[in-house]
Amino acid sequence: MNTESLSILNIFMFILGGLSLVSGLGVVLSRKSLNSALCLVATMFLIAGQFALMRADFIATLQVMLYAGAIMILFVFVIMLLGVEKDAEKLSFSVPSYFSISFVFLFFGILFFGFRDGIITSAKSIVEGSYLDQLESTTEPINNFVTGTSSNPVLVPDLVVTPKSIGNSILVDQVVSFQAIGILLLASIVGAAFLAQTKKAPLLPGRGLKAMKEKHGSSTN
Amino acid sequence: MNELGLHFNLLISAILFCIGVAGVLTRKNTIVIFMCIELMLNAVNLTLVTFSVYLNNINGQIFVFFVMAVAAAEAAVGLAIILSVFRNFLTVESDEVAELAG
Amino acid sequence: MNSISIVDILIVLAKAIFVMAATLKLAALNTWIERKASALIQNRIGANRASILGFDLAGIFNTLVADPVKALFKEDFVPRGVSQFMHSLAPFMGVFPILISLAVVPFGPPIILESRTVTLQLVNLNVGILYVFAMGSLAVYGTVLAGWVSKNKFSLFGSLRASAQMISYEITFGLSIIGLIAIYGTLDLNEIVNLQSGLVYGFLPNWGIFAFFPLNIIAFVIFFVSAMAETKRAPFDLPESESELVAGYFTEYSGMKFLLFWLGEFAEIVVAATLVVVLFFGGWQLPYLDLATIQPDLANTALSRFFNINFGVLDPYIGPIIAMHVFAVKVLLFCILQVIIRWTLPRFRYDQLINLCWKIMLPIALVNVVVTCYFVATSGGN
Numbered sequence: 001m002n003t004e005s006l007s008i009l010n011i012f013m014f015i016l017g018g019l020s021l022v023s024g025l026g027v028v029l030s031r032k033s034l035n036s037a038l039c040l041v042a043t044m045f046l047i048a049g050q051f052a053l054m055r056a057d058f059i060a061t062l063q064v065m066l067y068a069g070a071i072m073i074l075f076v077f078v079i080m081l082l083g084v085e086k087d088a089e090k091l092s093f094s095v096p097s098y099f100s101i102s103f104v105f106l107f108f109g110i111l112f113f114g115f116r117d118g119i120i121t122s123a124k125s126i127v128e129g130s131y132l133d134q135l136e137s138t139t140e141p142i143n144n145f146v147t148g149t150s151s152n153p154v155l156v157p158d159l160v161v162t163p164k165s166i167g168n169s170i171l172v173d174q175v176v177s178f179q180a181i182g183i184l185l186l187a188s189i190v191g192a193a194f195l196a197q198t199k200k201a202p203l204l205p206g207r208g209l210k211a212m213k214e215k216h217g218s219s220t221n
Numbered sequence: 222m223n224e225l226g227l228h229f230n231l232l233i234s235a236i237l238f239c240i241g242v243a244g245v246l247t248r249k250n251t252i253v254i255f256m257c258i259e260l261m262l263n264a265v266n267l268t269l270v271t272f273s274v275y276l277n278n279i280n281g282q283i284f285v286f287f288v289m290a291v292a293a294a295e296a297a298v299g300l301a302i303i304l305s306v307f308r309n310f311l312t313v314e315s316d317e318v319a320e321l322a323g
Numbered sequence: 324m325n326s327i328s329i330v331d332i333l334i335v336l337a338k339a340i341f342v343m344a345a346t347l348k349l350a351a352l353n354t355w356i357e358r359k360a361s362a363l364i365q366n367r368i369g370a371n372r373a374s375i376l377g378f379d380l381a382g383i384f385n386t387l388v389a390d391p392v393k394a395l396f397k398e399d400f401v402p403r404g405v406s407q408f409m410h411s412l413a414p415f416m417g418v419f420p421i422l423i424s425l426a427v428v429p430f431g432p433p434i435i436l437e438s439r440t441v442t443l444q445l446v447n448l449n450v451g452i453l454y455v456f457a458m459g460s461l462a463v464y465g466t467v468l469a470g471w472v473s474k475n476k477f478s479l480f481g482s483l484r485a486s487a488q489m490i491s492y493e494i495t496f497g498l499s500i501i502g503l504i505a506i507y508g509t510l511d512l513n514e515i516v517n518l519q520s521g522l523v524y525g526f527l528p529n530w531g532i533f534a535f536f537p538l539n540i541i542a543f544v545i546f547f548v549s550a551m552a553e554t555k556r557a558p559f560d561l562p563e564s565e566s567e568l569v570a571g572y573f574t575e576y577s578g579m580k581f582l583l584f585w586l587g588e589f590a591e592i593v594v595a596a597t598l599v600v601v602l603f604f605g606g607w608q609l610p611y612l613d614l615a616t617i618q619p620d621l622a623n624t625a626l627s628r629f630f631n632i633n634f635g636v637l638d639p640y641i642g643p644i645i646a647m648h649v650f651a652v653k654v655l656l657f658c659i660l661q662v663i664i665r666w667t668l669p670r671f672r673y674d675q676l677i678n679l680c681w682k683i684m685l686p687i688a689l690v691n692v693v694v695t696c697y698f699v700a701t702s703g704g705n
Binding site: 009010013014017020021024025027028030033036037040043044047050051054055056058059062063066067070071074075078079081082097100101103104105107108111112115118119121122125126159161165166169170174177181184185187188189191192193194195196 | 223224225226227228229230231232233235236237238239240241242243244246247248250252253255256257259260263266267270271273274277278279280282283285286287289290291292293294295296297298300301302303304305307313
Binding site: 034038041057058061062064065068069070073076077080081162163164 | 409412448449450453454456457458460461463464467468470471479483486490509510
């Protein structure tokens with residue numbers, strides 16, 4: 001672990017990760033649903049930033065274009081159309097929430113169990129100073145931190161993902177999944193259009209054809 | 222990509238996922254529940270891309286592509302369902318739509 | 324390539340400032356062009372009242388100095404019951420994506436010095452044009468939020484219609500480019516501009532619009548129309564129709580926030596014009612001259628001998644500077660074209676607008692994609 005070193009990209013990664021946690025909490029803890037939606041947009045944007053930091057440009061661009069730019073606009077439209085913020089004074093937490101929260105902590109514990117060793121080693125290295133040591137031991141620490149040395153270059157894209165390679169993958173290797181996604185999207189468009197269509201006014205007494213003719217006279221249409 | 226980045230991203234992703242689970246279990250507004258589901262999907266996307274970059278394998282990013290497409294389809298249909306529920310019950314709070322008809 | 328130095332960081336910073344400043348300045352210039360060009364088209368004089376020391380510079384002082392100063396000093400009015408933060412967030416979200424969307428556009432050929440090569444492009448993403456589309460889809464948020472935040476039913480309706488228009492035209496905006504991308508084989512804007520050099524068919528410059536002759540003209544028309552519809556410029560400006568709805572979704576905005584929306588709209592004109600030039604009209608390529616033919620050799624000219632100074636150090640800069648000027652002229656031509664179209668055509672009705680997108684332009688764009696890809700595949704394309 002001592003051969004690893006901290007670079008400025010790690011600092012950006014920490015900042016982006018921390019901010020995405022804060023906005024994730026904002027999604028859950030906001031009183032108004034529009035605030036939740038905007039916090040979710042911010043979270044998606046920050047996660048797209050993390051993708052871009054790992055040089056996954058295509059996925060970062062898709063995240064902004066699809067998630068933040070299309071799906072969340074759907075959410076904001078629905079929130080604006082329904083407009084159910086009449087009495088959003090207190091946070092609408094439901095009663096069995098204590099059990100839910102404890103279940104969440106249990107779940108996080110189970111997840112944490114999987115990468116526990118790595119986290120503990122990294123945390124120890126930062127706290128005990130082996131990451132911070134290399135900031136003090138070299139002659140030009142800030143320069144190396146920002147610009148990298150020959151042994152630890154800052155910008156090393158090991159995996160170069162171009163649109164051509166992604167295109168090859170989805171159209172040659174995984175074409176079945178790709179066509180299945182196409183059919184799924186078609187089905188969802190049809191389903192959504194059918195579910196959301198407005199139906200005519202309910203046929204209550206006084207609204208039928210005879211009643212309308214008596215009200216308006218039989219020559220109207 | 223060094224190990225510190227990998228572990229940090231996995232930690233962030235796990236915490237975001239658990240925040241999403243907490244939101245789904247706790248909030249009553251159906252739209253906010255749906256948004257927390259999207260938050261969970263985003264956390265999983267972060268994990269997939271992190272591993273894809275760490276293991277030099279493009280398949281992680283292809284999987285993310287498909288997850289995004291599925292999330293888009295699910296968002297469209299789910300929001301249409303929420304609109305239908307609103308038209309019938311005039312509310313989107315999940316504990317007020319808890320009665321079946323008849 | 325392994326380690327970067329402070330000079331590299333400064334160069335990137337300079338390019339970033341240049342991109343944002345160029346977008347803002349062109350947007351501001353466009354406000355003046357709009358007012359004067361509309362005055363010329365409508366046979367009147369236009370804004371010329373404000374003057375400094377008797378010079379009124381054909382309305383530049385009025386539009387570029389007096390108007391912003393007036394807007395800065397207006398009261399920042401927020402409707403009652405609306406949070407101040409959300410009211411300020413809407414113009415920010417409307418303007419911010421547009422200002423950063425020109426980051427992937429190459430402004431000129433690279434400057435080749437002995438120690439380094441400076442590419443005149445802020446960031447060379449390999450998904451070049453997708454980045455611009457992503458920023459364009461973020462621009463819908465300004466519209467959506469602005470209508471919700473002004474507690475005004477008419478603003479809400481206006482903003483819903485405007486955002487429906489924007490997201491509909493994003494589809495044709497993207498589809499019209501697919502054929503072009505198939506022809507050039509890359510999404511990277513630098514590559515696309517580099518591939519547009521030379522001549523095609525013997526006498527036409529090898530610009531994007533002349534490749535595969537009628538198909539790319541159709542793609543250009545669809546792209547240009549979609550760009551104008553996205554920016555909600557006339558004839559698609561029903562959301563903001565000045566004579567009918569006061570100001571549509573930004574009725575409740577005054578002062579600097581309104582000016583931010585206004586600036587965002589004009590910055591979108593600049594972005595649309597830049598994209599059209601880069602994709603269809605050769606970017607910084609000079610029409611019939613190659614860069615190699617105009618490469619100067621200033622060290623040996625009479626100028627150097629006369630002043631006894633070696634002007635050869637300016638050699639690497641001459642070509643890129645000329646190319647940047649050519650690029651700027653082309654972009655300005657398309658900005659003026661958009662302004663002329665706005666003040667010439669009457670406005671579409673909303674259902675005509677949506678019909679145009681979904682029933683006319685979308686099928687044409689799809690057919691264009693299929694036919695272009697067929698021709699690319701059969702002609703052994705890139």
